[in-house]
Amino acid sequence: xxxxxxxxxxxxxxxxxxxxxxxxxxxxxxxxxxxxxxxxxxxxxxxxxxxxxxxxxxxxxxxxxxxxxxxxxxxxxxxxxxxxxxxxxxxxxxxxxxxxxxxxxxxxxxxxxxxxxxxxxxxxxxxxxxxxxxxxxxxxxxxxxxxxxxxxxxxxxxxxxxxxxxxxxxxxxxxxxxxxxxxxxxxxxxxxxxxxxxxxxx
Amino acid sequence: xxxxxxxxxxxxxxxxxxxxxxxxxxxxxxxxxxxxxxxxxxxxxxxxxxxxxxxxxxxxxxxxxxxxxxxxxxxxxxxxxxxxxxxxxxxxxxxxxxxxxxxxxxxxxxxxxxxxxxxxxxxxxxxxxxxxxxxxxxxxxxxxxxxxxxxxxxxxxxxxxxxxxxxxxxxxxxxxxxxxxxxxxxxxxxxxxxxxxxxxxx
DNA sequence: AATATACATACGAACAAACGTTAGTGCATC
DNA sequence: GATGCACTAACGTTTGTTCGTATGTATATT
Numbered sequence: 001x002x003x004x005x006x007x008x009x010x011x012x013x014x015x016x017x018x019x020x021x022x023x024x025x026x027x028x029x030x031x032x033x034x035x036x037x038x039x040x041x042x043x044x045x046x047x048x049x050x051x052x053x054x055x056x057x058x059x060x061x062x063x064x065x066x067x068x069x070x071x072x073x074x075x076x077x078x079x080x081x082x083x084x085x086x087x088x089x090x091x092x093x094x095x096x097x098x099x100x101x102x103x104x105x106x107x108x109x110x111x112x113x114x115x116x117x118x119x120x121x122x123x124x125x126x127x128x129x130x131x132x133x134x135x136x137x138x139x140x141x142x143x144x145x146x147x148x149x150x151x152x153x154x155x156x157x158x159x160x161x162x163x164x165x166x167x168x169x170x171x172x173x174x175x176x177x178x179x180x181x182x183x184x185x186x187x188x189x190x191x192x193x194x195x196x197x198x199x200x201x202x
Numbered sequence: 203x204x205x206x207x208x209x210x211x212x213x214x215x216x217x218x219x220x221x222x223x224x225x226x227x228x229x230x231x232x233x234x235x236x237x238x239x240x241x242x243x244x245x246x247x248x249x250x251x252x253x254x255x256x257x258x259x260x261x262x263x264x265x266x267x268x269x270x271x272x273x274x275x276x277x278x279x280x281x282x283x284x285x286x287x288x289x290x291x292x293x294x295x296x297x298x299x300x301x302x303x304x305x306x307x308x309x310x311x312x313x314x315x316x317x318x319x320x321x322x323x324x325x326x327x328x329x330x331x332x333x334x335x336x337x338x339x340x341x342x343x344x345x346x347x348x349x350x351x352x353x354x355x356x357x358x359x360x361x362x363x364x365x366x367x368x369x370x371x372x373x374x375x376x377x378x379x380x381x382x383x384x385x386x387x388x389x390x391x392x393x394x395x396x397x398x399x400x401x402x403x404x
Numbered sequence: 405a406a407t408a409t410a411c412a413t414a415c416g417a418a419c420a421a422a423c424g425t426t427a428g429t430g431c432a433t434c
Numbered sequence: 435g436a437t438g439c440a441c442t443a444a445c446g447t448t449t450g451t452t453c454g455t456a457t458g459t460a461t462a463t464t
Contacts, residue, residue, distance in 0.1 A: 015364030018439090035236035037323065038423060046265075052425080053440050061424065121239065156399075158385050164374030167316020171373070175340075183360050187337040191363040198357075220413090242450060251414075254452080284449065376417050409464070415456080420447070430441080 006068060012180035022047055026064040031110040035065055045099075065118060066126050072115035073133050075104065090148030095197050097141060098166055100188045105173040113174055132165040138163050156202040166196060221259045224249055228266040231311040233277050237267055237320035267320060268328050274317035277306065282342060292350030297399050299343060300368055304391045307375040315376055340365050347402075357404040370396060 025046040029038045040061055044051040058064060077098050083093050104112050119130050142163050148154035169192065176188060183191070223224070227248040231240045234249050246253040260266060281302050282344075289307055306314050320330050344365050350356035378390060 025311070034236070034238060036236060039422075041422085048440060049439095052427095052442080055425070056439050120236075150340065155396075157397055158389065158393045160396060161374075161390060165371040165375055165394060165397060169367040169371045169373040172363075174372035175366055176363075177232075179362070182321070183363070188363060192358045192367060194254075194357075195359055195364060195367060195398075195401045197401075199397045199399075243448090252416075252448085254416080255414050257451070288450075406464085408461105410459105410461080411455090415454100417453085419452075420450100420464085421441105422454085424445105424449075425447105428441105428444070428458085430439105432435100432440105434437080 018195065022054060022057055023064060024066050027068055027110045027114055030065070030114045030118060035114070035121050043200060058102065060125075062121075062123060065114075065122060068111060069115045069119045069122060069130055071127070072108075072112055073130060073137075075108075076100075076137060077133065080137060084144070087091050089153055090144055090151060091153040091197070092152075092181045093144050094141075094148065094166075094200065095193060097144075098170075098187065098193060101167065102192055103169050104174065108191070109173060109177060113171070116171065132201070138167070141166075148200075152202055154200050157200070162200065169196065219302075223396060224256060224259055225266060225269050229270055229312045229316055232267070232270070232316045232320060234313065237316070237323050246250065264323075264325060264328075265317075267324060270313060271317045271321045271324060271328070271332050274310075274314055275339075277310075278302075278339060279335065282339060286342065286346070291355055292346055292353060293355040294367075295400070296343075296356075296402070297344050297349065297395060299346075300372075300395060300398060301391065303369065303372045304375065304394055308387050308391070309373050311375060311379060315373070316391065340369070354404055356402050359402070364402065 016115075022043070026043055029043055029046055032038075033042070040054060042053045044054055047054070080097065083096050083100075086093065086096075088096065119134075122129070122130055138160070142159040144164050145154060145159040149156060149159065176182060182188075195197070218234055224245070227242075231245055231248055234240070235244070243253045244254060249256070250364065252299075278320055282299065283299050287300075288298075290298065321336075322329070322371060324332055340362070343359040347356060347361040347364050351358060351361065375390070
């Protein structure tokens with residue numbers, strides 16, 4: 001039964017495989033029920049262990065949420081960095097960022113959704129950290145859009161409003177995941193880009 | 203102190219003023235903390251009463267959520283009805299529906315957001331009822347869009363995807379409410395319509 | 405007009421259940 | 435013999451909710 005026993009060493013090497021299992025199960029559970037409604041006993045059952053045993057691998061329920069939120073934040077921040085320092089015209093940058101959000105929502109949607117919906121349940125060193133990162137990310141994205149407006153690539157609109165629309169529109173992909181008659185992921189992406197980016201072009 | 207005493211009769215006439223106060227406070231609280239994280243003691247404090255006293259006016263915490271969710275559902279269903287039976291061209295219908303969502307989000311955003319975010323915490327007679335209404339609403343909206351595609355008013359896109367984008371994009375207005383440097387509500391509406399409806403036109 | 409009756413609503417105290425988490429113990433591996 | 439991990443038991447809180455009671459107002463009776 002103790003198939004994980006030999007992993008002990010790896011874990012102490014600061015690379016816990018069992019902890020990753022827990023975080024993954026937590027991600028699924030938090031997405032399904034919400035952070036507050038998901039209990040540690042639910043999570044334990046999903047992992048196949050007693051609730052108390054979880055605490056051999058994690059420090060608290062909130063640590064799980066922190067791990068999820070900042071993993072997502074890092075992913076998006078890193079991508080934004082590379083896009084910003086590229087030589088694309090502004091409208092192409094916006095498109096690339098939109099496509100990245102769509103793909104993350106397609107491939108990692110449980111992670112992204114939990115971070116987006118439940119980050120407010122973080123507590124305060126982490127809460128304001130995350131909140132700031134979020135604000136900064138949106139400001140930078142709005143900056144790219146404004147540059148595109150000045151160069152005449154993008155029609156004259158309020159940049160922060162575009163950011164709101166874009167970032168929230170991709171959340172609709174959650175419903176796509178649950179729907180029965182799905183179009184393909186590729187078609188979904190092209191449709192979203194077509195509607196939103198064409199709506200932006202001057 | 204008992205200024206509400208004389209309301210007893212009115213309340214027994216099936217029109218509880220105090221209950222409305224409670225529902226309004228609950229709406230604000232649920233929006234702020236989420237349904238699960240908001241406690242009845244929090245709510246009681248917001249109303250200015252002890253937790254036990256709430257139960258002279260309501261039957262359960264969930265009843266509050268029901269009231270919120272179905273109030274919102276009725277509002278949108280009713281509006282969709284009038285739009286559907288109007289003689290507008292399809293693209294104008296879609297615009298009218300989008301504008302209605304935007305205005306509801308501007309004026310009743312706590313109500314709308316709670317219904318949208320927390321309806322999953324309803325339990326089962328109400329849960330599936332609400333879920334069905336939600337699905338039906340989206341199907342009908344997609345139907346209008348498809349009609350617009352056939353008449354050539356709307357460009358060739360996947361209608362359900364448009365619905366997803368539209369309905370989720372308006373949720374971004376929550377961030378607008380919290381933001382410091384707000385553009386006016388009217389400007390916000392026109393920007394959103396400009397971006398989304400122009401992006402749809404053939 | 406005074407009194408009795410009914411009722412709506414506030415309260416403090418308490419409930420059982422569920423919550424996140426800790427402590428102590430024993431087994432398995434290195 | 436040390437370490438890692440799962441277990442059972444239990445902890446102190448917080449949860450939604452109920453109970454019994456007091457008190458104010460409205461209505462009916464005298």
